[in-house]
Amino acid sequence: MSNSVAPSFNRPSHPWLQWVYLGCLMVGAVLPWWFLAPFFQQYGFAPAEFLHQALANPVAIDLAIDLLISTLVFFIWVWIELPRLGLGRGWWGLCVVATLGIGLSCGLPLFLLLRHRQLTVA
Template sequence: MNPLRLVYLGLAIWGAIHPMSYFIAWFQEHGWQLGPMIDAWYVNNATSGLVWDLTIAAIALTVWIIAEVAVRRNWWGLIAIPATFGIGVSCGLPLYLFLRTRPV
C-alpha cells in the first residue's frame, strides 16, 4: 500500500474514533437520545454555523461520490456515504479517498 493511501486510511480511522469519543461521552452524560444532542448542536450561532458547514460539506461529498461511482463503477466507494452521515465528514472524506485510490 502506498504512503498516500496509508495517510487516507489513518485519517479515516482518526476521523471515526476521535469525534465518536466525544459523541459517546455526551450520550453517557445526557442519555442515549438523539433529540437532545441535535438540540445541543444549535445552542448558539457558532455551533449552528458549524453544523450547517458540515452538512453542506457532507451533501457535496455525497454528490461527488455518487457521480464518481456512476462513472468509475467503484461500488465500494458508496460505503463512505453512511460513514459520512453516521460518523462525520472527518471519516467519510478520507475513507472515500482511501477507497478511490486503490489500485485498479
C-alpha cells in the same frame, strides 16, 4: 484536452497517500466518538438534546450548516465519481453510512482511500 494528458491527472502520484488516507480514516472514526461518548453516557440516545446542544449558539449553527452543505456535496461527488472509477454504487452506501454514523471525518477519508486504490490499480 487530449487523452494522453488526462490519465496523468487521474493516477495518484504518491503511493504513500493510501496510508495517509487510512490513518485519517482511523482517526476520523475514533476521535469524534471519543468526544461524544460522555454525551451518550449522560443522555443516552437523545436526538432532541443532541440538536439542542449542537445548535446552542450562532457559531455552532454556522459550523453545522457548513458541515451539512459539505456533506451534501460529498454525497453528490461520491455518487458521480464511483461509476467513473468503475466501482459499484454499493460503495456509496458504505460512505453514506460511515458519514452519517460517525461523520464526514470518517466518510471522506474512506472514499479517498477507495478512490486512491482504484486509481492505482487502473
